[in-house]
Amino acid sequence: MKKIQQEAFKVIGITVRTTNENGQAGTDIVALWNKFMAEGIVDKIPNKIDTTVYSIYTEYESDHTKPYTTMLGCKVSTIKEVPQGMRAIEFKGGNYIKFIAKGDLTQGVVFNKWTKIWEMDLDRRYTADFEVYGEKAQNPTDAEVAIFIAIK
Numbered sequence: 001m002k003k004i005q006q007e008a009f010k011v012i013g014i015t016v017r018t019t020n021e022n023g024q025a026g027t028d029i030v031a032l033w034n035k036f037m038a039e040g041i042v043d044k045i046p047n048k049i050d051t052t053v054y055s056i057y058t059e060y061e062s063d064h065t066k067p068y069t070t071m072l073g074c075k076v077s078t079i080k081e082v083p084q085g086m087r088a089i090e091f092k093g094g095n096y097i098k099f100i101a102k103g104d105l106t107q108g109v110v111f112n113k114w115t116k117i118w119e120m121d122l123d124r125r126y127t128a129d130f131e132v133y134g135e136k137a138q139n140p141t142d143a144e145v146a147i148f149i150a151i152k
Helices: 021-038 109-119
Strands: 002-006 009-018 053-058 068-076 087-091 094-103 128-133 143-150
Touching (some): 009 053, 021 068, 109 143
Antiparallel strands (some): 002 094, 009 068, 009 087, 053 128, 094 143
């Protein structure tokens, strides 16, 4: 766990509105990932800075127990060109705490880290939290995913 100052950034990708209630996010986010991979969304995102995938949690209704939007996409240099069926979101920077989830993605290592985060007494902003699937996440059985939580 490490405090950082995150710069503002723009992302284009696909979204789903979901909730953690009754395990709904587990179903919705898996379906979003399946669509993202099956349809080759990374290749369809214009003006991307690189192919790092961001899983962003934003538009929180309240806290992690209420509905929110999940976006899978890539950082882009501009949001002037947004393909049909995708969304563009601009995120403000701010104070974040960085966590690392290490292990087998197919065994729920990221979800397990989130479960621990939800139990922590963090002064969260509930603006935009995100996971970064970069080079270290390429091997799904031995991955490293950074998780950034917006704090006050």
